[in-house]
Amino acid sequence: MLRFEREVVRSLVTSPDAHVRAEVEHYVDGALRAMPEYLRGGLVAESVTLGAWAGIRGARKPTEPEALARLLGAWEESPLGVLCMYVRLFRSLVLFAECELAPAPAS
Amino acid sequence: MSAGSNGRAPTAVVTGAAGWLGQNLVRALAPERERVRCLVHGADDAPLLEVVGPSIEVVVGDVRDPATADRLFDGVRAPAVFHAAAVIHPESTVRELFDVNVGGTDLMLDRARRADAARFVHVSSNSPFGTNATPTDRFTEDSPYDPYLEYGRSKLEAEEFVQRAHERGDVETVIVRAPWFYGPYQPARQTQFFAAVRRGRFPLVGDGSQQRSMVFTGNLVDGLLRAEATAAAAGRAYWIADAEPYELRAILAGVRTALEAEGLAVSERRLRLPALAATVAEGVDRVLQGRGRYVQPVHVLGELGHTIACDISRARAELGYEPATGLVEGMRASVRWCLERGEQL
């Protein structure tokens, strides 16, 4: 998993539990490894580009995690399919993993 | 003919009521039926129909919309449904053709079934059958499907839905296949066609001997009403057109004759295009539609090189259909209609 991809996953995970967070990251890492090469290759190119862009925008400072969260939120609303689908892919993987790995909140 | 006799339902539901065919059909139905429920797409269209008579009830909405369909059939029992709503020339993409022609037909059949419709008369086209192989070949009701591009495919799928609804016992159906219309309540594109012929700007493609069936709106309405009323027509399909197809050059000559007879000067100029121009246009049309795009002039030019002609023997034999109006008389009626409305020809 690329560094930026890890940052994205950490930004999207909602659980405060450190064990759950680690498990989710591990799951997404595995999913990316299991992707067909041609899809993974495309995703790597996007991650490198978007990671650089996010850095320029100052959204990758570890002291300001909300900045990345805001940027990812903006990308998810973007009419540009590439941006929206990038976030949606990670959101989808993280959501699924969190639901499976963290017990459901008592209702 | 009083309402309810001879197999004519007291209530009629008409989709596409504000369209070219619809306006003619509704005016034929209004005096004879207790209620004529009309579906129009835009609110601006409602007054066009409300003026026709007290039996008219207008519903404004989208033929693909389940909620509109519910309103259209609300409180209606055992109606005769005349489904004329369709898209022939979409704005720019072919997607609309399928949404409306297939999706709308699917929805109307479903609601017709739920309303225990007496009969569903479906307005179809020559397009599912393509073009005739030779100028003397004629489409009959047994001709195989050979859809002409995406409109043809969409109307083909709509026919399949209609036939299946009948075969499954959902609703009794009749399919009426109509070729190129002419007659009152014509849309802008037909008025532009008259104007272009008047100015000598409408092209004659090739030598103009290619045959085109046409149908005067009055003849088509008569055919639709017979399709509704004839018991033995259930589950069947009929070509409804003028008595014989016309050569394209005869159509253009007929328009010129009608314009002059109604007092309009007609240009001496004649524009001719080689048959190749239509062939090229058709090729371009194919590519564009393959990419989901629709460009109306390209499509129209592409079709002009072909013979598209049908045989009305079955309608004559089984429905007692006889086309009452011929080309020049019908074109004159169209021109008069335009002039009465102040249309610029």
Add this chain to the structure above:
Amino acid sequence: MTTIDTDVLVIGSGAGGAVTAFLLAQGGRDVTVVEEGPWIDPDAMEPFSLEEMVAKYRHRPAAALGSPTIAYAEGRCVGGSTEINSGLYHRLPGYLAEAWRDEFDIDEFGPDALDAYAKRIEAELAVSRLPGAPPPSSALLERGATKLGWRAVEFARVFRYDTAGRGVKQTMTRTLVPRAVDAGATVVPNCRVLRVLRRDGRAIGARCRRTEDGRVEDLDIRADHVFVCGGAIQTPAILHRSGVRGRVGAGLKVHPMIKIAARFPHPVDHGGVPMQVITEFGPNLSIGGSASRRGQVAMALAESSPDFEEALADWEHVSVYYAAIRTEGAGRVIGVPGLRAPVVTYRLTEADLSRLARGLVHLGEALLAAGATELYPSVRGGPVVRRPEGLVDWWSSVTRSRANLMTVHLTSTVRMGQARSRTGTDSFGRVWGVRNLRVNDASLLPDAPGVNPQGAIMALAARNCEQFLSEA
């Protein structure tokens, strides 16, 4: 290098491969099955869970490139996709068998041709309907359909019921794989075929790479006959890297699904997949239910609206449903040298997109009629619909850039039939141009059948096995 000698090499142990191994072993042949994935105890994991995806899925997920992309999943384990699917069962519709026979010139084929084989499969897998009432997630579909006057049926499933009425899915690892082993077949899991070996125009075996306890070992399997049963994606990929091109890989057909996460005023069940299917709009459009664990519900809700947390907190009231279509368009599988996974593409026509939109609207009607209060479509930006008046907006929502589609059925990449310009094998799965090489899986079906294809695949594989046993 280890070499294994065998009569028949079967590549893949899914619906097609397991039938092939079982029938040929029963027929007295010495059969070796190689399976790329592991052999996993079918009771070890909950269906549709994260554990199951990690262990049994080839990709999580993969997607066919196109506008829009279509996500898909393949099982990569002993038993193949039968270990991860819903288990719904349907015979190949007779009208399709007839149409395919005529269009692709398939010998000894037609509406009744597979009946005897289907019966045998149904007995082996205990194909049956629910002994009791359907669970709420399924009953809701029936309720909506009944209210609208739409035809709906309960599909049979490959489930065996115990005396308490509990159902167990009869996957290949529970049924034909162990029965094949009992009949003398050898199964080699964790063993990937690198390429089929050929000499003088015939298949002579395969070069494989086995991974066991972290150790990687190449091995050669020498066989008189080779059956490729890797599924509609892996089979053409294997053939491509074995130098067999021809009509291999083109013509991929899938059942794209568009989904709705529907919220109800009452709780619904989440353990299985509904068995009711609305068939009113068949054969090109069908409506049914999907796996609805909390994870699947979450993913489905997130797709239509960024404000889904409130609905997710209420997830026990939410169930996921789909509309699936047969398509005019088709796709390709292209093996690329040096890449482990083939490139997969799929093209949808405007007519296909319209059909998907129509399916979504009909699905919405059915769910509202069943009492749903909120509908979250798998369309970017929704909108979320709460009343029938809102459904019409979905016609313009379903576009290439906004629709989120997936498929679980993949077929038709190595079609069968005598019409050689359009098929990759003859009427019985013999690959054109290479002797002793056959395909016996979903790749053979000339089109997607509009119903769950497992039944068709298995009956077809059985028919082809009988032909093989009668000739060799």
